[in-house]
Amino acid sequence: MQELDLKFPTCPVRNVLARFSDKWSLLVLVCILQNGKMRYTEIRRSIPDISQKMLSSTLKHLEEDNLLVREAYAEIPPRVEYSLTETGESLMLAMRMLLDWSLQHFQEVTQ
């Protein structure tokens, strides 16, 4: 791998990682990865301890970062669906190794 300078704001790794190094972003992405296109309330049910506020703002950020696409339908009651963009899909492909690692090394890290 190429040598990185870790200085801000020049370092791409820092810029990218900072986007989903929060409490919920990766979790929401994993959730949609596993279930495909999902509605707002479906995501809430899959992550029971996320608040409405945090889910909304997380989804908004992920959409701004071009990782998610939001589709709203003008129905009553409203329906909104979220799915991964192509960029989001490729991110989750890169994330898969990390997810697998988490499953395998759970014990070593948390003991």
Added chain:
Amino acid sequence: MQELDLKFPTCPVRNVLARFSDKWSLLVLVCILQNGKMRYTEIRRSIPDISQKMLSSTLKHLEEDNLLVREAYAEIPPRVEYSLTETGESLMLAMRMLLDWSLQHFQEVTQ
């Protein structure tokens, strides 16, 4: 990949990711990955905007999580060196795809 429940505290992925989903942990790990065994002050210089407090506490957490090993030498002045454990090495192997992804997709995400 196996189906995950994303509920806390049962989900291994959540438990593991929560360990380094903070502002500095991944950055410190990347830094030591690239430079090998490093002294405290070397790390500080590589990440100019980290405070002493945050570097110390981050290093301590990573040591508790069995990702780093800390070697202190009883010299004057003191010398302390940090390096990746075997677990840490394997984590960074899984992280590599994510780092490469960051370099490649920097534009799409930050635009």
Added chain:
DNA sequence: CCGAATCCCCTTCGATACTG
């Protein structure tokens, strides 16, 4: 040189109530 301890700000986050 390598931290620990203190003080304090400021953001993040949760709870609750409310809207189209």
Added chain:
DNA sequence: CAGTATCGAAGGGGATTCGG
């Protein structure tokens, strides 16, 4: 159903000082 608005608590994080 899918959010927004508001308020407050909690704690992450910076600046500074002190110690071995």
